[in-house]
Amino acid sequence: MPYSEKVIDHFENPRNIGSLDRGNESVGTGIVGAPECGDVMRLQIQVDENNRIVDAKFKTFGCGSAIASSSLATEWIKGKTVDEALEIKNVEIARELALPPVKIHCSVLAEDAIRAAIADYKRKQGRSDKPESAGQSDSA
Amino acid sequence: MPDSHDKPVPLKCTSCQRPMDSPVCCQDCHTLYPVGTSEDHFKLFGLPRRYALDLDDLHQRFLSISRNIHPDFFGAQAAEMQALSLRLSAQVNEAYATLKDPVLRAEYLLESTGGKSSAKDKSVPGELLAEVMLMREAIEDARAAADSETLAARRAEIEARQAATLEKVAALCGRLDEQSENVQTELRQHLNAMRYLGNLLATL
Numbered sequence: 001m002p003y004s005e006k007v008i009d010h011f012e013n014p015r016n017i018g019s020l021d022r023g024n025e026s027v028g029t030g031i032v033g034a035p036e037c038g039d040v041m042r043l044q045i046q047v048d049e050n051n052r053i054v055d056a057k058f059k060t061f062g063c064g065s066a067i068a069s070s071s072l073a074t075e076w077i078k079g080k081t082v083d084e085a086l087e088i089k090n091v092e093i094a095r096e097l098a099l100p101p102v103k104i105h106c107s108v109l110a111e112d113a114i115r116a117a118i119a120d121y122k123r124k125q126g127r128s129d130k131p132e133s134a135g136q137s138d139s140a
Numbered sequence: 141m142p143d144s145h146d147k148p149v150p151l152k153c154t155s156c157q158r159p160m161d162s163p164v165c166c167q168d169c170h171t172l173y174p175v176g177t178s179e180d181h182f183k184l185f186g187l188p189r190r191y192a193l194d195l196d197d198l199h200q201r202f203l204s205i206s207r208n209i210h211p212d213f214f215g216a217q218a219a220e221m222q223a224l225s226l227r228l229s230a231q232v233n234e235a236y237a238t239l240k241d242p243v244l245r246a247e248y249l250l251e252s253t254g255g256k257s258s259a260k261d262k263s264v265p266g267e268l269l270a271e272v273m274l275m276r277e278a279i280e281d282a283r284a285a286a287d288s289e290t291l292a293a294r295r296a297e298i299e300a301r302q303a304a305t306l307e308k309v310a311a312l313c314g315r316l317d318e319q320s321e322n323v324q325t326e327l328r329q330h331l332n333a334m335r336y337l338g339n340l341l342a343t344l
Binding site: 031032033034035036037040042057061140 | 177213258259262264269273276277312331335336338339340344
């Protein structure tokens, strides 16, 4: 099955490719992967004091669908609040890009990356909902 | 996975009464045995279920069995026997391909003792994903700069990492009979790491 035009567009002109400063307290970094295909995806968000995602960057080593899924994910989360970004579901990404069934896992990876980046940001802010991580449970 | 065909290995050929090396066929009178399609890969070769194995010995066993079950030898026989020889050959080929590869062998041991597949458990040891990401970027930069020295160093680094990971895989496979979930999870993580490292090496 050939790639859809939208996948090719994101693959050839990826939006928001690059990186943000991992050390910055307002930056959340999510790195996820799919061992079956060996793809690795990094998605970073910069969040302002109103919990709004003001910038997003990604870097993906993987197939065209994985690159397009993460590129689209950064486009969609920019301008959203952290909570709104958490609402994005992989099926919406898959539908927008018209991914074939064998490539659905690429959109899952992009959703996982958004969640991982937000979890990292929240951890940094000491508002993690996972008390076992990094011993910040008492400030939750 | 045990199934209804999970009967003990016939030690004696029921046709010529001689001892058999493999449950698949008699090496003396060439009688074929319809072992189950999910028969244990190790059992097919008359080997114990164990990670450590002698690859030359496995190869010899594979050749010997293949000589007895190859479809070419059953061309003049009943259609039923032709079909059986074809099915057994495919099964033995697949078992051989799995067992000769250390990663696939460990995957097989893990999943056939109830461990999760990589699709079900994507976790990796420590910060491996972040390290793989950095290595990918370093490789990308080195390639853009046509820096063959750095690329060679990276290759050596990844190969050393693979060798170290494989040692852990071997040690954990030896502990699978403890039926500990921790051992299974740790093995899954190191096998997932092998996938990423293998993929990384393929880019070099």
